[in-house]
Each structure stands twice: as structure tokens, then as C-alpha cells.
Amino acid sequence: MTLTAVRPKAGGTRERRAPRRRWRYAGTVAVFLLPSLIPLTLYTLIPMVASFWTSLHEWDLITEMRWVGLGNYLELLGDAGTRAAFLHTLYFIAGYLPLVYLGGLGLALLLNRAMPGRGLLRGVYFLPVITSWVVVALMWKWLLNPASGVVNWALGLFGVSGPGWWTDPDWAMPSIIFASAWKDLGFVMIILLAGLQAIPKEFQEAAMVDGATAFRRFRHITLPLLSPSSFFVVVISLINGFQVFDQVKIMTGGGPGGATQVVVSQIYDLTFRYGRAGAASALSWLLFALVLLVTIVQIRGQKRWVTYG
């Protein structure tokens, strides 16, 4: 009896206290969340929405926006310049990815065994990774200078007359690919080296006892167990590869004769050179859709070749 008499009273105080505590809790959540949520909203979420809105308009950044619906997208899909920009970007990736992956894998395998000076070598190979793209592009532009560059001079010593590199439409993209692979080799090497060192030594030893050759051990033990690291490298390289810009802007500016105009340079030029912010926004969404699609396909397809220990 006494209990039932007390209950409403206690319930009353609880009801009065609970909202206050709930407000205090909400305040705590807000204090933790808002410092990142506010800037994220202002500088990422709103621009995202604005970008999509802009892509539905014709806009020169100065005069009034004019609604064109999906006009920009339709125009871009049939436009030769867009097609060329995507093709050049794919050309870049097709050259860069195998070069940087095989080079990085080779270095990682070489450095996987203990040897004096290994730490130092790792540091040296990683040096270009921490160097800014602009510096790397300038250094390579100078090395690959057609008339007075060191590379063509060295080729000359072997009786080879070097090409015009970034001044030659056929050699401009390879020049960018070489410089890019040189810069990122160390990154790929470090990721793969970490993957190699995570492979238990017992596997190799057991295979050796069974008389497996070095090649078969590599093919059937190392490569499959390294596949999660390889997968990471490929996904990251593709995402970055589709957005290639800095090195192109510095080394060729998209030239000569548009031979190295990639998608992001096209977005930049559409906005700031041709005053077509709407088309530029539409192109950036097409790029995003492509990157997203490629990434999803890779994640779906990873079951086929990625082995998780």
C-alpha cells in the first residue's frame, strides 16, 4: 500500500528531471558533433547540392543562370572534347597503373628480405611520395626537356635520339605517366611490403619442404596472400588516376594540341576559360558517377581474386 502511494510522487520528480537530462545529453552530442558538422555542411554538403543545381543550368559565373535541365549532360555525352578527355584519362590510367604496381611489387619483393641499409632504402624510395606534385612535375619537366634535358642527353650517349617528350603530342602523356609512376612507386611499395610482411613465414617454409620452386611459391602463396594489399592499391590508384590534374597542369597544361587534356583539366577549362560553370559541374558529376561505378564493380568483383587470410 505504501509503495503505491509513493510511486506517483517519485514518478513526478522523474518526469520533471528526465527532460532536463535529455536536453543536457542533446547538448553534449551537439558540442561533439557540430564542430565538424557545420563546416562539412558549409563547405561540402551545400557545394554538393549547389554543384548539382548548377549542372542543370547554363551559367557563365557572371550573368543570370539559365535553366537547361539535362541539356548539359546530353551535350557532354555527345561532345568530342569530353570523349577525348575521358580517353586521355583512361590512357593515363592504362599506362600508370601497371607501371606503378609492377614497379612497386618488384621493389617490395626485393626489400622484403633483411639486408643492411634496408630502412634507409625504404626512406629513399618513399621520398617522392612526400614531395608535392608541383615540385615533382617541375623536376621531371626539366629532366625531360627536349633540347637540354638530362634524359635526352643520356639517351644520346647510347646513340638514341630522344623524343620531344612533353612538347610532342605522342610523347606528352607517356612523360606524365613516367613522372607519376616515379612519384607513387614508394607508396605502392610500402603498402605491398606491409602486406608481404604480414604473410606468415611458415607457409613459405612448408612449401619449400614440399619442394615447390620459387616461382610456384610466389604464384600460389605470395600473390594470393598479398591480394588484399593489391586490391587496396588498385582501388586507391584508380580513384586518384581518374582525378589526375596537378601534374598535367604543370607539365603540359593539357597540350600540346589537347593531347593530354584530361577530365579534371577539362572541368577547370570549362569553368575558368570558357565560362561554362554548368557544363563543368555536369562533367564533374559524370566523373563522379564513373569513379563510383568502377569502385563498386571492383568491390563486387574482389571475391574472384582477393583472398582474405
Add this chain to the structure above:
Amino acid sequence: MGKAIRYLLVGLGAVVMLFPFAWAVITSITPSDAVLAVPPDFTPDDASLDAYGKLLDTLPFWRIVANSAWIGAASTTLQLVTSAMAAYAFARLPFPGRGALFSVYLATLMMPLPVLVVPLFIEMRTFNLVDTYFALLAPTIASAFGVFLLRQAINQVPREFDEAAVLDGAGHFRIFLYVVLPLIRPALATFAIFGFMASWNSYLWPLIIIKSPEFMTLPLGLATLHGQFTTEWDVVMAGSVISVVPILILYVFAQKHVIASVAQSGLK
């Protein structure tokens, strides 16, 4: 594979990695009239620092170096603070709609910078912020990548630690500061390294938003220099050398940690 061949290959690789840097230094101290000489002179007798003088006359280069340094430090610090706090909320403070909000963070992670630069530029122009430090810094205050990375780390901190602190009468702020943060120090360091490198190397956004030399950061300053001295490679290389030296010094001290951080990012 023979030991000798292995050494030969890694040695050759090291030369390929180091030579461009060495050549940049040599070019920068070669007198202007000898820079374009063929064959190249690897040991210029009359080395001079003229190129460095010319560089400092053209652009306020020390100020540009200082800009890069403080913008890098500020953006890294801001990102660390905002990301760690949001990560704590996502890992430890349940609230309605938390999962959905976290998905929004993840979605922005996939947004490539090119999608954002045009409207960001317009936004900054609307508020008269073009060509200011603020515009340079603003897009880097929050980092969805940081929130993601640090949330993973906080999730690995055993909840018993929080509960013990609650019994001692600690609130969320004390738990965050004195329990969680010290335990996720390695993740904080990893994120700090990535954040600083991203800011230090950033080129596309400064190129769009900064016009005056006094607000430039190094990549933009160098690109501008290259535009002005297209054929004067000694000056361009002098600028490259100056911009590599500070990060190189930092790298020599933090090398082990930098490499360990990158290696770890691939193991997840």
C-alpha cells in the same frame, strides 16, 4: 636471386629516386648562362646563388613558405579536433539518426574535389572571401576521412575503460579527453601526417581561390614562378629546392612513423 643482383637492382632504384633531387640542387646553383648547356655540367665550377636571389626578388618566397607551414599546421590541428570529437559522438553517444548521419559523412568521403571546386569558388566569391587565408583553410576544417579513421580507432577502445571512468564520476568530456584520446594516439598521429601532407601539397584549390602572391602556398607559388620563368630552370629549381627542404627535415625526423602509418592504412 643472387645477392649481388638484388643489391644492384635496389641500388639502381635508389639512384633513379635520388637523382632528380640532386639534379634540381645542381641546376639551382648553376649560373644562368650555363643552365641550358649541352652536355650538362654536373659539377659547375662557378656555382652561384644568383637564382635564389632572383627567386626572392620575384615572389615573397619566405612568406609563401611560412604560409604553407602555418596553413598546414592550422588545417591539421582543426581537422584533428573536429574529427576526433565527431568520431567520439559516432562511436560513443547514441542518438536518433546517427547511422544515417554517418552515411552522409561517408558519402562526402567519395566526393571528388573537382565536384566541389566550382560551387565552393562561387560560395567564397559570394561572401567576398576570394583571395583570403580563410578561403584557403575553410574546406579543410572538417574531414570525413578523419571522422571515419578515428571512429574505427575509438571503437577498438574497450568500453570497460569508459565505464570505470563513469564510476569515478567522469562525464563525456572527461572520458573523451583523459580516456579515449590518449588511447587512440597512434591513429591521431597517422591522421595528422596524412592531413599535413594533403595541405602541404594541395594545388587545385589554392590555384582557384588565391590570386595575390602574399596569400599563396608553395605549390601555387612554384607554379606561378614556372609561368614567369619558363626557360630559366635555375630559378624554378631554386624554388623547388626551397620548398622541399622543410618537408624533408620533418620527414627525416618522422620517417619511421610516416612509413608505418602508410603501411597500416593498407592492412585494413
